[in-house]
Amino acid sequence: MSASFGAANTAVFTDPKLQFQGSHGLRPSASAHQLRRGSGLPPCSSNTSVVSAISTPVKPDTSSAPKRSKVEIFKEQSNFLRYPLNEELQTEAPNINEAATQLIKFHGSYQQANRDDRGPGGKSYQFMLRTKNPCGRVPNKLYLVMDDLADEFGIGTLRLTTRQTFQLHGILKKDLKTVMGTIIRSMGSTLGACGDLNRNVLAPAAPFVRKDYLFAQETADNIASLLTPQSGAYYDLWVDGEKIMSAEPPEVVDARNDNSHGTNFPNSPEPIYGTQFLPRKFKIAVTVPGDNSVDILTNDIGVVVVSDSDGDPHGFNIYVGGGMGRTHRIDSTFPRLSEPLGYVPKEDILYAVKAIVVTQRENGRRDDRKYSRMKYLISEWGIEKFRSVVEQYYGKKFEPFHELPEWEFKSYLGWHEQGNGAMFCGLHVDNGRIGGTMKQALRQIIEQYNLNVRLTPNQNIILCDIRRSWRRPITMALAQAGLLHPRYVDPLNITAMACPALPLCPLAITEAERGIPAILKRIRAVFEKVGLNYKESVVIRVTGCPNGCARPYMAELGLVGDGPNSFQIWLGGTPNQTTLAKCFMNKVKVHDLEKILEPLFYNWKRKRQRGESFGEFTTRMGIEKLQEIVEKWEGPVKATSQFSLKLFADKETYEAMDELAKHQNKNAHQLALEVIRNFVAAQENGKAE
Template identity: 55%
Template sequence: THLPLCVWLPLDSTLLGWVGGGASELDGVKSRQAPHCSRSTSLSGSVFSFFRKRCLLEDLNCPSAAMAASATAAGIGAGADRRVQIRGFRGLRSPGLIPFGRPLPAPPFGSSSVIRAVSTFMLRTKNPCGKVPNKLYLVMDDLADEFGIGTLRLTTRQTFQLHGIPKKDLKTVMSTIIKNMGSTLGACGDLNRNVLAPAAPFTKKEYVFAQETAENIATLLTPQSGAYYDLWVDGEKVMSAEPPEVVKARNDNSHGTNFPDLPEPIYGTQFLPRKFKIAVTLPRYVDRLNLTAMACPALPLCPLAITEAERGIPDILKRVRSVFDKVITLFIIQFVGLKYNESVVIRVTGCPNGCARPYMAELGLVGDGPNSYQIWLGGTPNQTRLAKSFMDKVKIQDLEKVLEPLFYNWRIKRERHESFGDFTTRMGFDKLHELVEKWEGPEGLSSRFNLKLFADRQTYEAVANLAKLQNKTAHQLAMEVIRNYVAAQQNGKGK
């Protein structure tokens, strides 16, 4: 009978005065406190993590009133669209516009600010693996023209978004999607969102396995409340049977983390502290740096971005890997122990809002100007410690001047199994600044050693062709061969 938190609306309990038991005016419509709507505080401190479906039904059946806090019911996959007028808070954001998903500050106590009703919504589907039946695509295309603003948007997380859906048409749009092999259940809110997998239409067993795994995870972590179907298709069940391994996993409480007596055996009553996202991929095509790297969309999609992030991170990771290779080459020459399989958690964001969580990364790049970043250091591989600002206004072309001395000294001065984040914290920023400012490369190395890997073009081309088959550069493959040889010699396995 309850729906978990799924959508964010600016008309939350604080702004409406429901926490204090008062009333607010929504374009002339009085909104009283709804005593039948249960309220609980989630682990993150947000209110109204649960709502009885009666609240949402009353809102849906009242065309003249806004979807108030009870519309933050999970599973519906709809959120307030951008056209939201907030009188009394115009100085806080662009006039009349609220970016979707960004909470508003509460008004001062006793404020008489009036909030205009939300008239349109954004609706997002949930498509594990990015799979979209032809029938669903055609229906989504029609819905965008008939009820939306004429655009059908594809997200980077393999879902559809419809914008500008009027409140009075929500049920029609929702039921049409559900009846045409689609769903919005779990597409928004503080729970697991869409589960991604390689979209390439290959029939290789590893691709099929990744896609099946993604679908099973999505099924396992989908809210179990039947209220979703009660609301949008009048209780009609359109779900297919769950795979037996999913049912077994849901009923497995061997670790004591389930809630077997509740409608939501995995989520319980509080759901998650925030949204959660999962992707299944093929590790052989992913560098160790890429496994933990993250970037926000930034330019050209985000109006808050002041520099690149998502479009720039592939090149940044290649450059970091090149610095790793260079540092490891110095190790090989100096017979220093090798740990090439280690990595660093890197996060890149296009502005200080930090949507890619750079403030918990071992190495965070935070946009502070065109082609310019703050460097943040000191997070941990499992993101349990906040990073700190190390340098400002580092131009993207000067990145290696900062990273090379840091990585080199990490390799030669680290303690046993010490991560990069722990190393930078232990050394202290004063010492690290000194290392960066005085860095001219390892002392005496350039005069004593020749770092050239390839003596002739024929050898280079042969290695390059082999490397291409393994999705590597010639330099990376050559370094791998050298590392394996040196490791074998050091372990007494050389012939």
């Protein structure tokens, strides 16, 4: 593409009747190599001839043109994500048209309608905004601004996502520019948080002052910068062209501009993405060996820091091909774990990542969005062919994958040393939803102590840079707001996750976030009935549809929306998030869950091997055997109730406490521990006075 493809040719983009030819943007199945072959240039030549867009008749000859989804047409005709979004934002209507709805995703927003509020006036339109926070980093100023925006323009809550970002729900179209501009001017961004491009780059949220963690987080920042859209449309629309950006590291600029292996569109406003960006969303995570807080194997690209014996990073292992989304009862769609691609020295990581992205850009399917993720390309080609093509864009051979230790899920909840004299405190947030008293308390603490914040991939929040002298007053303030130390939180809740689902997500088939509190209480009751210890837990994830936003296919027990008030049940994930679950049953009504779970948990308790998790047990038993167990279930031989915390003298006391707890949306154990803790705190305060 030529550089003149910008302002001078705006009319070409803004006339929806015009089509284009001659650039990759219109011929997604034709690779850069194929285009160069047509010009007589070698496949990886950097001296690529400039190709300009040419307007053509309304009904061109398309007999040989590859089939493309209409989203590809929207992207192509958008003038790099401007048209018709800009025009639609200026209308009085509460919503925007189909093309603009697709384009605003790239800017970090989804148009939604409240499915609980469908009155005679039609749909209740609103917008969700998602921020982009590499590594989950949130500066103090940005947190306070997001807190204010949630109250002034949203529904009064902040939501933490499974990709270390914020979501604001309930923004009206007339307020979008104000909210977006405020975020941008407050050290934040929403650019690329949604859409067909690289999404937020994950990294361990823990603010450890360690070489490997710091290097992983720095690398995540650099990858995020490398793959951020460059055309300026984002700033044109939301802050009237004002460029509010920090300077990029020179290595990022060099990697983006390098075209020595035919990766770029020369003279294009988008040298990596071109006019059509990627076939579908693209997810990247960076971590250190052993730390699987980021669900590394579920990403399109997983990057792992490799250090020498002195702890100095010297390179990276790279995984490729993970992804969660699927479609019910279409077996050609599936969740997939990534697999090893190879090792690169640390100075090459940006070039290697870029080469992988370009391979997907050139070869990923653009005709059917169900199959557009990179996992399907790798499944079709196999890893050897995929590696070979990536190496052409990388310009080198990948070195052999380095051996890694076992992965371990790390939540980073509770109090920890940072390594520089300060401390951090990880707080569990049920389903990532911050509101009410919790929201007020966090605001007060973060503002009073001028704390920076990190968001985790498990929808939790970390308060950073806490002086030791602040630990006690902060602990007391958190406890009073219901933000408990993890040892006081039900173990089932600690690892549970759910997507927002109803009422706002248009894809939701059934409840997830609103339904999971009751589901977890019912599962706890089943645990008690079959005699499982209170401290035992199972990784539970619930989604309202099969797209897998809460990564249910990695859960030991995954519940996936499969119709009104019904779920598919998936079993077999592992606590360290390294094994895919398998579909166990379809269309199980939510009120029938106990009929399925009681025999499964009872047999796990009775027949598990030493140290065997629920997911490992179900995998060893196999789907058919488990189905037989459920079908023949007539109840436990002797149902028992165990109150293993020994907080209750008898069953009557427990039941009275349980009844009181239900009114506070808690369980008996939580309430009892809160009473004890508050009593102790009151005693200590009395002594101090």
